[in-house]
Amino acid sequence: MSYNPFSLKGKNVLVTGASSGIGRATAIECSRLGAKLIITGRNSERLEETLSLMEDEAHSMVVADLSYSEGLNLLVNALPQLDGVVHSAGVLKRLPLKFVTEENLAELMQINFIIPALLTRHLYKKKILSTDASIVFISSVASSFASLGNIMYMASKGALNSFMKGVALELASSGIRANAIQPGMVKTHLTVLISDSEIEKDIDCYPLGRYGKPEEIACAVVYLLSDATKWMTGTLLTIDGGLTLR
Amino acid sequence: MSEKFIELFKETLEIEDDSVQLNTEFRKLSQWDSLAFLSLIAMIDEEYDVVIEGNDFKKLITVGDVISEIEKR
DSSP, rough: OOTTTOOOTTOOESSSSSSSSSHHHHHHHHHTTOOOEEESSSSHHHHHHHHHHHSSSSEEEEETTTTSHHHHHHHTTTOOOOEEEOOOOOHHHHHHGGGHHHHHHHHHHHIIHHHHHHHHHHHHTTEEEEEEEEEEOOOOOOTSSOOTOHHHHHHHHHHHHHHHHHHHHHGGGGGGGEEEEEEEEEESSTTTTSOHHHHHHHTTTTTSSBOHHHHHHHHEEEHSGGGGGGTTTTTTEEESSTTOOO | HHHHHHHHHHHHHOOOOOOOTTTOBBBGTTTHHHHHHHHHHHHHHHOOOOOOOOOHTTTTOOOOHHHHHHHOO
């Protein structure tokens, strides 16, 4: 009865963006599978709420704004040896090309691409990643599936996918794996600006008839963190209710 | 405010004639589509620092309604 290839027992896992959405669901699912979590985000109140929803009490949180090197250092210095990292922090801003400015492009690229890239670099360089660690990037089908006004987000997720593949190759000899998950639309606070009627129309594009739930992405993260995927690296795992089938 | 807004509105939707008035029902314009919607929301955010969410925007019918909504914020 105790056989479970997806168990995360004995693994230390860092989850960024754990104060809401997919990051929060990931922290909760990982705790249920036995991992010891370190969760990070900018909002201490919401991080504490995530902690209260997690199983067991051995977990910890680090409030840090990773946009600044101080925040990044604060986090990295607080970390134990890690068996898993989940890059879940992200922002979404829909702007047609005419309205794209250097400032909002830089801000979005910073959060969705540069921070996960720099954090990965620090974790590797400071030897915080165990020899068989698994790195999971939360990307999006938007990396290659275009939608109006989504240019900046698409580009940031495309960059993240390419970065993941480079990391997978470069760190393979250290036994470290890197993979990315590409969810279709998952209802989180990032979707708040879209109107109800627009959402209904959009859901019609999903063969499985609905948007995803954060925990459905979290279960795929568990899979990629677990020993079940020890021979899997550099993969883009699409979970989109069939959106990109046609 | 009205005159300036109508100018910005026309520029955003790339309308070159004088067809846009306060009582224009903007969804009936031939230039109106999803991209026009996103552009208008972006223009209002950029020019007036006002973010109109989808469900609030749905209630606005005329160009004048949009102006009132911006002034309300």
